[in-house]
Amino acid sequence: xxxxxxxxxxxxxxxxxxxxxxxxxxxxxxxxxxxxxxxxxxxxxxxxxxxxxxxxxxxxxxxxxxxxxxxxxxxxxxxxxxxxxxxxxxxxxxxxxxxxxxxxxxxxxx
Amino acid sequence: xxxxxxxxxxxxxxxxxxxxxxxxxxxxxxxxxxxxxxxxxxxxxxxxxxxxxxxxxxxxxxxxxxxxxxxxxxxxxxxxxxxxxxxxxxxxxxxxxxxxxxxxxxxxxxxxxxxxxxxxxxxxxxxxxxxxxxxx
Numbered sequence: 001x002x003x004x005x006x007x008x009x010x011x012x013x014x015x016x017x018x019x020x021x022x023x024x025x026x027x028x029x030x031x032x033x034x035x036x037x038x039x040x041x042x043x044x045x046x047x048x049x050x051x052x053x054x055x056x057x058x059x060x061x062x063x064x065x066x067x068x069x070x071x072x073x074x075x076x077x078x079x080x081x082x083x084x085x086x087x088x089x090x091x092x093x094x095x096x097x098x099x100x101x102x103x104x105x106x107x108x109x110x
Numbered sequence: 111x112x113x114x115x116x117x118x119x120x121x122x123x124x125x126x127x128x129x130x131x132x133x134x135x136x137x138x139x140x141x142x143x144x145x146x147x148x149x150x151x152x153x154x155x156x157x158x159x160x161x162x163x164x165x166x167x168x169x170x171x172x173x174x175x176x177x178x179x180x181x182x183x184x185x186x187x188x189x190x191x192x193x194x195x196x197x198x199x200x201x202x203x204x205x206x207x208x209x210x211x212x213x214x215x216x217x218x219x220x221x222x223x224x225x226x227x228x229x230x231x232x233x234x235x236x237x238x239x240x241x242x243x244x245x246x
Contacts, residue, residue, distance in 0.1 A: 019130075022159040023123035052130065054155055055214035083148045090149075090221055091214055 003031050011042035011074075011110050013103070017049040020057035029060040036068040036075060043068060044106045048079035053087050065097060074098070078106040113180040121162045121193075122170035129176060130155050133187070136178055140185060141244060149222035150185065150242050156215040157189050157238050165193030165236060184224075184243045192235035198228045 001018035012035050020028055035043045043064070047053075061077070068075040078100040080088070088094040100106035117132055119125040133154045137147040158174055166172045172193060179186040201216055220226050225241035 019127060021123065021126055021130075021155065022162065023126060054152065054159065055218055056159065058214060086145065086148060087152065087218075090218055 001027065003028065005031070005035075011044055011107070013044045013046060015046040015049065019052040020050055020060075021052060021054045022056050025054075025056040025060050028057065029063070032060060032064040033067060036064050036071060036073055039071050039073070041068065041071060041073040042075075042110050043073070044076045044078065044103070044110075046079050046103065047077055047084055048081065050081070050084055053084050055087075055091070058087060058091055058093060061097070062093065074110065076100060076106045076110075078102055111182060115178040115180070117176045117178075119158075119174050119176070120170060121166040121172040121174055121191075123159070123162060126155055126158055129158055133178070136180065137185065140180055142185070142242070143245060146222075146242060146245070150187075150240075153219045153223050153240055153242075154187055154189070156219050157187075157240065160215055161189065161191045161193065161236075165191040165196060167194065184241055187240040189238045189240070190235065191237075195230050195234075196228065196236050198230060201228060 001016070001020060001024035004015040004017070006013040014032065014035065016028065018024070032043065035041060065075045076098045079102060080099060085094070088097065115136060117129065119128060130151050134147055134151045137150050142150065154176070161174050172191070175190040177188040179188070219240070223240045224243050225239065227239040229237045229239065
């Protein structure tokens with residue numbers, strides 16, 4: 001699993017590559033929570049190259065979403081592949097997250 | 111007719127990828143559609159994660175035995191651990207309107223599999239039976 005971070009003027013963009021499971025999710029959690037743990041921090045997460053995500057990965061994103069919300073920031077997801085989108089739908093969390101088609105859409109209003 | 115495939119891994123999260131690859135391949139070989147292949151793989155992975163987290167609670171050298179019984183109409187996966195006995199009454203899927211991290215694994219397993227049965231009648235450990243039928 002790889003994490004690539006890009007800092008922009010009004011937000012950070014994190015690209016996750018590979019499997020997010022019980023083994024790798026602690027690393028993802030550490031990085032994501034750092035990025036949303038300040039006032040008005042906006043984080044966009046590109047999931048295009050995520051090949052697998054289990055409930056620990058989803059739970060990490062839920063935790064980050066709640067922290068971002070408390071800090072009056074935004075956490076947005078985009079480029080979800082079919083299998084990853086299915087996990088969010090099965091968890092009924094597709095309605096909780098702001099999910100966008102692509103980076104351009106996700107950047108709108110940030 | 112039944113084919114039996116047995117896999118044994120230590121209770122270490124980095125080996126879950128091996129289980130996912132094997133289960134995915136078994137499901138594809140049996141003719142499950144892609145959605146079911148992904149769902150069964152997810153369910154078995156979540157079940158193994160639960161064994162690592164809740165039955166063994168830390169040690170990474172404990173055995174997890176996964177037996178896949180391939181029937182003509184269904185796949186049965188038996189997951190056997192030798193850790194702490196799980197109180198079946200305490201295994202509950204999380205309420206989905208309760209948006210919080212954690213507790214999702216059991217919900218996912220129960221949602222995607224046709225049969226989910228816990229057996230803690232062994233002297234030591236637990237066994238979880240997961241069954242998914244092929245679509246006609």
